[in-house]
Amino acid sequence: MSTGTGTAPGAAPQPAGSDDLSLAVAVLTSPELAKIVDLAAWVDAGWLYVANADGSARLPVTDPDGPWEIRFGRNPLASQDPMRGVPLAAALADPSPPNERDAYPFAGSRLLSAFGDATRSPDLIVVHTPRHYWPERGGHLGEHGSLNAGQSRAPLVLSGPGVRVRGLRPGVARIIDVAPTLATLAGVTLPGAEGTPLTQLAGPGARHVVGLLWDGANSNDLLHLAQTGELPNVARLLAEGAALTGGAIAEFPSVTLTNHTSALTGVGPGRHGILHNVYFDRATGRQVIVNDVKTWHAACEQLRDGVETLFEAVARQRPDAVSACVNEPVDRGAHYSTFGLVRAAGNTGGAGDMGDYLPPAEGDVHASARWVQESSDYAWSTRVDALGLAQVVQLWAPGTTPPDVMWWNTTVTDTGHHGGGPYSEQSRAALRDADARLGSFLDLLAERGLLAETAILLTADHGSEAADPADPACRGDWGDALRAAGVRFRDEGYGFLYLGESVLAGLTPEAK
Ligand SMILES: [Zn+2]
Known part of the structure; x- marks a missing residue:
């Protein structure tokens, strides 16, 4: 042959x-x-x-x-x-x-x-x-x-001021559309993006713009559970916005770091350079591991020249705007960043040395006690996400000036989908946990009167298939x-x- x-x-x-x-x-x-x-x-x-x-x-x-x-x-x-x-x-x-x-x-x-x-x-x-x-x-x-549809399909939900449509809309976007869309909502552009802003769904009009990435969340199940009352806070987003039923298609390979990077730069791996979670670089003769607890904080060192992140685009065009990046390795240009704190701490083990800062999983009111007990991976992701919520609550606390643009990455959803497969008790528990943390954030926005001024985009980095x-x-x-x-x-x-x-x-x- x-x-x-x-x-x-x-x-x-x-x-x-x-x-x-x-x-x-x-x-x-x-x-x-x-x-x-x-x-x-x-x-x-x-x-x-x-x-x-x-x-x-x-x-x-x-x-x-x-x-x-x-x-x-x-x-x-x-x-x-x-x-x-x-x-x-x-x-x-x-x-x-x-x-x-x-x-x-x-x-x-x-x-x-x-x-x-x-x-x-x-x-x-x-x-x-x-x-x-x-x-x-x-x-x-x-x-x-x-490469297939099932493993590549992330959810795509848009909510709040500037969102022009309501309910479930047939159609599909791409992960490379996420950064240009958030840029448009924030009143800036991302000129180098390969994706396009979803202007048929939303435009400028919000004072605050928030991007949520629920790692590995299955789009079909997320929408199904939101409609059947299992995810009341995703339903709150949908009541003030819309979802594409086909979600957003990941870049290939449909793995984490490649698509976090595409979501925040608007370009595919051939442009941003994070080819896979692990890849080989012929220029250095070295294996590069970007998706690891020890290396997340250094992931942006691998970005190719000429790539602009959402945070950099906001800083360049709105110098007075403040951006925050919670639990997300692709953070270059953000004023506040979890991994910026990890870099500042200077530990050789990166986030792996930050375990002492993570809240305990046992007793977490947002977490499924059953899966925290049954799965050490689930317990660890719960601790990471609890720290994520704590940062978000601090950034938006009464008396503070909240960020103009914020990105918030959630981990337990990927853990739950891996552990049980999509549509399983474990994946659905993880979605409910993420929904509960979202609820705390939405309640805080409501308490401060910011709900009507904040546009929210919810997506993931890839799908999940059994x-x-x-x-x-x-x-x-x-x-x-x-x-x-x-x-x-x-x-x-x-x-x-x-x-x-x-x-x-x-x-x-x-x-x-
Ligand atoms: Zn992932």
């Missing part, structure tokens, strides 16, 4: 590692790995290629939204319907679907962004099937990271098959393959 390497007319000389590329694609698209490989993707000689065991297609890199040219078999990205699996009933009717029934919104532009960094992008991307379950490598019952622990064929790694075939590679974050002898030096790959 041809990989397409060097097949285009006038193709440049074959890059180093192209033998590894051909070999790797042949291995990854073999029927033996079809249960765990949703698709492989690579760029060569001006074309973006995708392939799996059922077929292959390609697209000119100059036309990411154009039609795919089928090379053989079936196009693995045949459907790009962004509304696939919306609403909750549709997702439950066909959960974590196989490739032929799945959809891959904005697939061309999202994949090309992941290949867009000169030294950090991988040579070959491998995407796990949605059902893949990998507990021995830190995998969970609920997963994200893939793995299938019952299917033994949906487990394991492609690494052994690649090694057996003699492919020289390193696999970062799982699925970012850097090929050739030169990448094998350096540090050990780590789990996402």
Whole structure:
């Protein structure tokens, strides 16, 4: 089987590692790995290629939204319907679907962004099937990271002054639209953004602008629970605003740090440089780990030149405005920042050394006592989020001048969705906890008479989809098959393959 390497007319000389590329694609698209490989993707000689065991297609890199040219078999990205699996009933009717029934919104532009960094992008991307379950490598019952609609879909709710529409609106946005939208609400622009402000939904008019990121929150379930009375404070937002039923589609890979960065800069990973939670940089020959308790405070050091954060855009255009960034690593330019405090403390372990400052999880009135007791991850995230709420309460306390722009990141939602999978008792407990903390904030705004002056956007960084622990064929790694075939590679974050002898030096790959 041809990989397409060097097949285009006038193709440049074959890059180093192209033998590894051909070999790797042949291995990854073999029927033996079809249960765990949703698709492989690579760029060569001006074309973006995708392939799996059922077929292959390609697209000119100059036309990411154009039609795919089928090379053989079936196009693995045949459907790009962004509304696939919306609403909750549709997702439950066909959960974590196989490739032929799945959809891959904005697939061309999202994949090309992941290949867009000169030294950090991988040579070959491998995407796990949605059902893949990998507990021995830190995998969970609920997963994200893939290109498909389910794992990429975050919620998108807008509320308060300046929001022009009400209720549930059919439609979809992108995570790269979040920063330009918040900028517009705050009366500034983000000229370098690849996303666009959601001006059909909202415009300027608020004195205060707040962005909420509930990490890993499933959009369908969030809207369902808000409608059925389980999330009364999301319902309060909806009463004064609107939600897109298709939410906001994450950049690829649909992982945390890549999409926190996209949400706050309005650009994809190929521009902002945070390619994955873990990636390899050929320029330094080093593995870079950005999504870790020890490194969150330093994440912004990895931002590429020319990238502007929402906070920097506000500071540049409204020098008198005050911005705050709570529990969020992508904080460059914010006047107040949790991770700014971590940096100032100068501990070598970053936030990992700040445990003494975290409130206890036991007895937290906003937390599910059951899950705090049953899961140490849940208890830790509860402590982090309690500190987040404490900062928010301090920033907005009576007698203070509240921030003009605030971003507030919530962690327990990701923990709950990983731990139990979406729609589980644990994920729903986490959503209720986040809702309760939101309620405390909304009550504080009401007490100060600021509710009618504050626009609020609620989103996430990615979605959550259920793995299938019952299917033994949906487990394991492609690494052994690649090694057996003699492919020289390193696999970062799982699925970012850097090929050739030169990448094998350096540090050990780590789990996402
Ligand atoms: Zn996340």
